Amino acid sequence: MTSPASTAPPARTPAGQAREKILATAFRLFYAQGLRAAGIDTIIAESGVAKATFYKYFPAKDDLILAYLEKVDGVWTGQLHAAAEAAGPDPAAQLVGLFDALTTACRRDGYRGCAFINAAAESAAGTRIHDRTVAHKQEVRAWIRGLAERAGAQDPDRLARSLTLLLDGGLASGVLDGDPAAASAAGDAAAELVAASLRRTP
Structure with missing residues (x-):
């Protein structure tokens, strides 16, 4: 009863x-x-x-999905910026430090990967939803490129693209493998990439 x-x-x-x-x-x-x-x-x-x-x-449902993605954007971008700033004022350290946000995300209960990658997989190219996912990724890469430029990277565009690929790969691996260690590995690889990009040949 x-x-x-x-x-x-x-x-x-x-x-x-x-x-x-x-x-x-x-x-x-x-x-x-x-x-x-x-x-x-x-x-x-x-x-x-x-x-x-x-x-x-x-x-329409798409209006709600776009509002959801806007909210996710604010949360995730805020976490990335906070992790970078926690590494100190050095832009090179911030490029590595931002990966702490990835580690924290992958360890969260109920983690299901990147909301934007998930949304892109469910939406057709050219739709408002797909365009919003692309815009988010471009904005993150532009921010990372700015850090790379300030850090003195030899090729800021290449470094930014490499780091965002690592970031997205870590987000995907964290849910596919179910192992938060993937995020730590991505952070270690990021540190190596940043160091190599700043190394000057005599």
Whole structure:
């Protein structure tokens, strides 16, 4: 026999908090289940909002996915910058230090890889969602290129591309292997790449 509490409908979310509640629910479900597997009806039910309220803020599912990716961008970019800054003011040290964010991410409960790589795999080239994933990766690479340039790298473009490939590879390996040690290996490889890029031949 079930208790009355177990059959009660979920409490309605106040209108002023509805958008953030929808987005927080989507953030959790999209990352855990995938963009297509997490259905609108489930997100509405778990958010505790009316269907009309949901569509007021997100007329189409793609609008919600883009808002989710924007939120992920803010979180992940913030973690990368914080890890870099924690390594000190030296740009070369920051290029290596940013990989600490990768190590932390891979050790997190429920880790399922890079949300942007996952989104790209579920979206067709030329769509708004795919374009947003590409833009995110370009922004990260541009930031790393700036650090490489300030560090005095011989070829900042090449170093930035190499480091972002390592970063993305570590994000993927962390979920495929289920071994956070992949992130440490990526960080070690990054240190070698940075050192080599700064080495001057006589």
